Amino acid sequence: MRWYVLRRLGASVLTLLLSSIVVFIGIRALPGSPAIALSGENASPKILAVINAEFGLDKPLPVQYADWIGQVVRGNLGTSVANGLTVRSELAQRIPITFELAALALLVAFVVGIPAGVLAAARRNTASDYAVTTVSLLGLSVPSFWLGLLLITGFAVHLSWLPASGFVPFLQSPLGNLEHMIMPAFVVGIGLAAVIMRQLRSGLLESLGADYVRTARAKGMSEFRVVCVHALRNGVLTVVTVVGLQLGLLISGVVITEEIFVMPGLGQLTLESVFSRDYPTLEGVVLLTATGYIVVNVLVDIAYSILNPRIRVTGDAE
Amino acid sequence: MSVTAVITDTAPAGRRQGRRALRRLLRRPPAVAGLAGVVVVILIAITAPWISPYGPLQVHYTDVLAGPFSPGHLLGTDDLGRDILSRILWGARVSVLEGVGATAIAAVIAVTIGIVAGYYRGWVDGIFMRLNDVVLSFPFIILAVGLAAILGPSLVNAMIALAVGLIPVFLRVSRGEMLSIREEDYVAAAVVNGAGLRTVLFRHALPNMISPLSVQVTVAIPGAIIGAAVLSFLGLGVQPPTADWGSMLSEAQSYLSRAPTFAVFPGLAIALTTMSFNLLGDGLRDVLDPRG
Numbered sequence: 251m252r253w254y255v256l257r258r259l260g261a262s263v264l265t266l267l268l269s270s271i272v273v274f275i276g277i278r279a280l281p282g283s284p285a286i287a288l289s290g291e292n293a294s295p296k297i298l299a300v301i302n303a304e305f306g307l308d309k310p311l312p313v314q315y316a317d318w319i320g321q322v323v324r325g326n327l328g329t330s331v332a333n334g335l336t337v338r339s340e341l342a343q344r345i346p347i348t349f350e351l352a353a354l355a356l357l358v359a360f361v362v363g364i365p366a367g368v369l370a371a372a373r374r375n376t377a378s379d380y381a382v383t384t385v386s387l388l389g390l391s392v393p394s395f396w397l398g399l400l401l402i403t404g405f406a407v408h409l410s411w412l413p414a415s416g417f418v419p420f421l422q423s424p425l426g427n428l429e430h431m432i433m434p435a436f437v438v439g440i441g442l443a444a445v446i447m448r449q450l451r452s453g454l455l456e457s458l459g460a461d462y463v464r465t466a467r468a469k470g471m472s473e474f475r476v477v478c479v480h481a482l483r484n485g486v487l488t489v490v491t492v493v494g495l496q497l498g499l500l501i502s503g504v505v506i507t508e509e510i511f512v513m514p515g516l517g518q519l520t521l522e523s524v525f526s527r528d529y530p531t532l533e534g535v536v537l538l539t540a541t542g543y544i545v546v547n548v549l550v551d552i553a554y555s556i557l558n559p560r561i562r563v564t565g566d567a568e
Numbered sequence: 569m570s571v572t573a574v575i576t577d578t579a580p581a582g583r584r585q586g587r588r589a590l591r592r593l594l595r596r597p598p599a600v601a602g603l604a605g606v607v608v609v610i611l612i613a614i615t616a617p618w619i620s621p622y623g624p625l626q627v628h629y630t631d632v633l634a635g636p637f638s639p640g641h642l643l644g645t646d647d648l649g650r651d652i653l654s655r656i657l658w659g660a661r662v663s664v665l666e667g668v669g670a671t672a673i674a675a676v677i678a679v680t681i682g683i684v685a686g687y688y689r690g691w692v693d694g695i696f697m698r699l700n701d702v703v704l705s706f707p708f709i710i711l712a713v714g715l716a717a718i719l720g721p722s723l724v725n726a727m728i729a730l731a732v733g734l735i736p737v738f739l740r741v742s743r744g745e746m747l748s749i750r751e752e753d754y755v756a757a758a759v760v761n762g763a764g765l766r767t768v769l770f771r772h773a774l775p776n777m778i779s780p781l782s783v784q785v786t787v788a789i790p791g792a793i794i795g796a797a798v799l800s801f802l803g804l805g806v807q808p809p810t811a812d813w814g815s816m817l818s819e820a821q822s823y824l825s826r827a828p829t830f831a832v833f834p835g836l837a838i839a840l841t842t843m844s845f846n847l848l849g850d851g852l853r854d855v856l857d858p859r860g
Binding site: 261268276277281396506509520539540543 | 820
């Protein structure tokens with residue numbers, strides 16, 4: 251077990267290092283440059299050279315990379331080219347917003363997805379199964395940014411129940427914070443709920459056909475206990491995997507939803523810095539996302555190997 | 569002799585299985601509905617110039633932001649007075665092209681790599697798997713947005729950007745299948761029989777992983793269609809004035825209060841298309857995947 255974890259961690263560190271190189275080169279491959287973005291298309295070469303020198307962009311690429319990664323390891327992500335703030339303070343400001351959105355979206359996904367999945371599996375091939383399955387297929391097919399636009403049209407523009415965009419910190423106004431979060435969290439969460447429901451349903455159906463479930467039923471155990479205690483314990487494994495695999499879906503949903511609802515989170519920062527060619531900020535935010543993504547996937551793998559010991563033996567033999 | 573007989577027999581057997589799978593698929597109403605939806609969308613994409621009431625760029629200055637069911641415009645008009653129905657029908661071309669194109673590019677590249685890596689294993693496999701991990705360490709949309717921004721906004725570039733994001737899934741499936749297929753007797757028989765590497769990999773191994781791959785294809789296409797819509801929505805895909813569902817939604821965003829239905833129909837087109845592919849994909853999975 252310890253070896254499995256160590257090997258998995260070692261591989262991730264290597265992946266992260268390679269990813270940082272890809273991020274670094276990829277960002278410099280964007281057409282244009284921060285200097286052009288700052289001073290306009292027609293700026294004289296002299297001005298561009300001054301700006302490049304100030305941000306160290308005139309050095310050879312390997313030197314720039316070494317400088318950057320050396321600072322990153324020490325926790326210094328540099329200074330934004332666009333607004334002069336340190337990337338770290340910019341990230342620190344936006345992380346709570348994105349985390350709150352992601353956490354609420356996961357809450358929506360669990361609260362909707364798990365009961366729906368259990369219901370569909372327990373009442374297989376009945377009207378409620380078909381209803382749940384159809385709705386989840388809808389949730390899977392509807393693009394989240396369109397759902398966002400529809401909700402804004404309905405609840406913000408026409409009914410005026412909720413604000414259409416923006417963000418209020420929780421400490422400033424808990425109610426205002428929630429009002430701004432409801433629609434975005436629903437938009438991101440409902441797509442995930444559909445995925446969780448589908449996976450949980452098929453996982454549960456598999457365990458409901460297992461011998462230990464037949465034994466439990468033969469003992470005269472109530473159907474509720476059979477489904478919710480015996481079968482669901484195995485279903486949890488499915489949910490853990492799904493959440494790990496769908497983390498990308500969660501992040502993608504958050505990025506586009508922040509854009510639709512004009513929430514100043516990490517997703518919006520990513521898109522903003524792509525368009526303003528803000529190299530340091532973009533490097534920081536993408537590296538942070540990649541790190542988080544890799545870390546969560548390692549944690550999921552480890553959690554999975556604890557929940558299902560067979561994985562440890564076969565390892566990564568897939 | 570008997571060995572060759574076994575080998576030459578694999579292709580027709582595969583075709584027979586394919587026909588049987590198709591018959592089982594057609595017995596499932598949801599899958600049939602999905603298949604029908606997919607066929608309709610493809611037909612619309614092909615026949616758009618003939619079935620659209622107006623040209624996709626034709627402006628009607630007197631009817632700007634008309635609601636649905638207004639005279640002459642079944643689904644209304646947009647902010648420039650262009651007929652929304654016509655633009656949706658033309659937009660099917662872009663969506664189908666991007667969804668199918670991105671998936672095809674990804675599948676061809678990834679399956680080739682996956683088959684070779686899975687057959688040779690060792691360091692070739694190691695290198696490709698590390699590269700795959702690197703691609704996987706970026707969420708799909710961030711990768712697509714970044715690549716589309718690097719390549720510059722256009723239909724082909726959006727397709728390439730989406731294809732790169734789709735490569736890991738196909739690579740994982742084809743490599744995994746190859747790892748088990750290479751242990752099969754028919755592969756050994758072909759090698760002993762003097763078959764060249766290309767024959768072994770593409771004539772013997774590839775046909776035997778068509779089932780799991782086709783399930784992946786039907787999962788990847790709707791993902792790519794939504795991804796393409798997101799890219800155009802952000803201004804990183806097909807450029808205006810081309811009729812495209814994602815760009816139409818981005819235009820509609822400015823008129824949510826004045827013309828609330830403007831945003832409804834293009835999104836509905838995306839949802840119905842992806843739903844058809846998803847239904848078909850579910851059906852295929854049930855029919856082809858032995859693990860259920």
